[in-house]
Amino acid sequence: MASQEKKSLSLNAQYCVIEAPFGHLGILTEMVDGSLMLSKIDYLPAKVTLSPPANQLAREVAKQCASYFKNPNHHFDLPLKPSGTEHQQKVWRATQDIPLGSTTTYGSIAKKINSGARAVGTACGANPYPLIVPCHRVVSAQGIGGYMKEDSPGLYRQIKIWLLKHEGVL
DSSP states (O other), X not given: OOHHXXXXXXXXXXXXXXXXXXXXXXXXXXXXXXXXXXXXEEEEXXXXXXXXXXXXXHHHHHHHHXXXXXXXXXXXXXXXXXXXXXXXXXXXXXXXXXXXXOOEEHHHHHHHHTOOHHHHHHHHHTOSOTTTSOGGGEEBTTBSOOBTTBOSSSHHHHHHHHHHHHTTOO
């Protein structure tokens, strides 16, 4: 990346890393058309170095995440950067309809939005706003399923299990 591009990115986007009960969260905020917006949340292992929020929105995201970790009934209210394809947005909207303490299957969402279960899984894996857009509430017909493009029992799947337990599903 050219130094001018790096300079432009650093002026328009900021990344911080905060603690979470299952490791760390990376929070990316970005100026979009003159408004500061949340552009991504990353699940990170605990070994990643913490970095405090450097702007008001990042501090608010951290505060709301902490509220959710204390109480899964917390309702997120954050400005999200528009993201994803039309299909991904349909899937993400459908996940917003899954009540706290419940799950649904990839196939059920696929039927609801006239898609395929694998396409729904792919859209869930591309979700830039985990926690806020609760794709962790979508499971396979045979069990918990993968999470964030991961089918093995690694970090993301362990986070999915933690989130479902936290929300009273498991």
